[in-house]
Amino acid sequence: MTLSRRAFLGTACSAAASPLVTPMVFAATPGENRLVVIVLRGGLDGLGAVQPYGDRDFTALRPGLATRPGDGLSDLDGFFGLADPFRGLLPLWQAGELGFVHAISTPYRDKRSHFDGQDLLENGGGATDGSLTRTRDGWLNRAVGLIPGARAETAMAVGREHMLLLEGAAPALSWSPTNALALEDDDRQLLTALYSGDPLFSEALAEAAALADDKAETRRESGATLARYTAERLNADARIAAFSLGGWDTHRRQANAIRNPAKQLTEALTTLKQDLGRNWNRTAVIAITEFGRTARENGSGGTDHGTGGLMVVSGGAVQGGRVFGDWPGLSERDLYQNRDLMPTDDLRRWAAWPLAAMFGLDRATLERTVFPGVDLGREPGLIL
């Protein structure tokens, strides 16, 4: 449909005409380091992505899903191998810009609910039953609040989906690259009048007006689209960004079902590297998921909700080419409840260290405020 010149819904005019658009010139941005957090929703099967082919119990647990080097699996370190659908990530691994942390989880246990699991993953609390901290905000938001010089433009939730991770008291922006909204002065004034007295609507309008441009090229939020926009913001004023990738809940025919989400993640990481250019060297990406999946494959060629999972780390600023973590083994007595990969470490510790290394947050603050109750332990050498 063609729209008129006054299209407040419009796709034609430029947002730069609006005085609501804050001039993006800031004397002080909090440093040059960049962090991207990707939430993999649905429960990534860590054992399927980074397969412990060197573990003698692995194949027996997964007769239909286990692969071996030479048979689709790319060897990583003589013990772990990268599954075929993730093959596009190998160049990053070879460049030392990709690593994994295996057998970790949030403190959430036993009920294995996606929704509670994701909430706790984003909230950063320590309750095993998944209940949230009293503040009910996101850990990344609390971290942003502690970074000296952080302002709204510093942190950015990308995508249409609501992200608890960046919700809370600290200012943060959110926008989807699939939205187009351009406002002329007159339209802006009318809308401001329309929304006066309704803070929820007026704040959303102010933010939308400031972020919109006329470049919404696509209606689909793919890994590549989200990453492209994220890189654009990180090359400008943003230093912290978060987005979600779904589709990981592979209850059946996992060998096939995993291909699309794996492709989205692969394209997200490779697009970030390409579009961030030189800034990639100061960037760390962590991809986290609410839980791993059952050690055994189920009756439908898939896996069910489990416990110990996998974190993916990437970026020019990470010490890649390694699979981190304490491997618990896969014999019956090694499994959690004789069912899941035993988590040997707290995922929050691994999310906390990049915040320490890149934004100078100190141990006490991280253990008390960002991830209440976590023990940071020894520095794991995740960031260069």
Add this chain to the structure above:
Amino acid sequence: MTVSRATNAAIRFGYGFHPDQSAPRGPEDLLLSLDRAAAAPLLFPVTPRAERREHVAELFRLRRAKASQDDVRAQRKKLRQMTIRDGAQSLYQRALSPHGFFERLVGFWTDHFAVGAKNAGQGVLIPDFEPTALRPHLLGSFGDLLVAVVQHPAMLSYLDQVESVGPNSRMGKRTGKGLNENLAREVLELHTMGVSAAYTQEDVRGLAGLLTGYGVDRRKLAFGFFDRRAEPGSHRILGRTYGGRPSKTHAETFLRELAEHPDTARHIARKLAVHFVADTPDPGHVAHIERTWVRNRGNLPAVYQALVEHQAAWGPFGQKVKRPQDLLISTLRAIALMPDRAREMGMRGNLRIAKALRNLNQPLYRPPGPQGWPEEAEAWITPQGLAGRLEFAGQVGQLLAKRSALDPRRFAETMLRDALRPSTAFAVGAAPDRWEGLALALASPEFNRR
């Protein structure tokens, strides 16, 4: 903002005012309309299951006969278009039925028992779910509704029950296949007791075992019970034992008991109050619905009465934000769409609806997961969410301005009555073009709230 009972009845418990329909005046009218709604035939029926079955069978036949790619693709397209049409039919039904409260309940339960498709094959029976599993059971007991839902092919496919096999069943022993606990878990976590209730992993396992045998007869595209998959013996769930000779009735017995469980009452009472009244509901209101549920053993009309008769149900206007599908439905009412006109638009209208809902981030038949769509205002009125709403309001405003001589101020008054705020009235009146005034009314906070 305080508004009249009639305005709350129409907007909070219905899809808003339609200029050519009479509106309910209060709780009594809402309850009276339920029986009439149940007796009324659908204005916009979806494709009957038999017709869908034929189209699916045709697709399989073409594949088996190694027909040309073009023929297969054309048949797939036919099925896809049928789904788009059915989606629009279901929205038109909600929008143009004179029984708004009943249609809102359809919306509530559709979301409570969300079904979607994880792959193309699963999508085939989703449009059939609402008319066959939900609508006929909305004025009976929750137990009967739950059984109908759990036995609908769309749910059985979506939550992988069709893949679950008792390890000691005939098929399990022969093939080594085993349990898939997805449906069992979501029944307890989402459909009944709620995640904070006192069930355990063992209860999930027990229910998964009890549900084995439940599956889909692919030829009939209907629920089937398959002895050869059913795990023999007894299953322990919530401290009691179920099962025996393989039969679909064991799981039915359990589901009917589960429907009356106090945790189920508490969980769904709260969800109802959240859905209709406020993201943070009045505890007294929730307790009233919960007590009624328990006392009436999940009899749904009694529950609905408890929902609308409590004083908290008539509290301040605008505590909820309409989700995009509801926004679109109430827009169709506000612009006084007539059934004949909706039918006339045909596929063009259907596609427009599907596209609008995609852009508003609440596409038809594609919930984000079995938990359904978020309720909280903050999840929807984000910068990107509001941008989508502005775009939608602008498009409708333009169409409407082209097609009628409607005065924007009058439009705002008719659709909002005493919920219209002075600032909206001012902005609508100050708009330089008629289309923009209409769009501003549709984009106003009070039209986007309830």
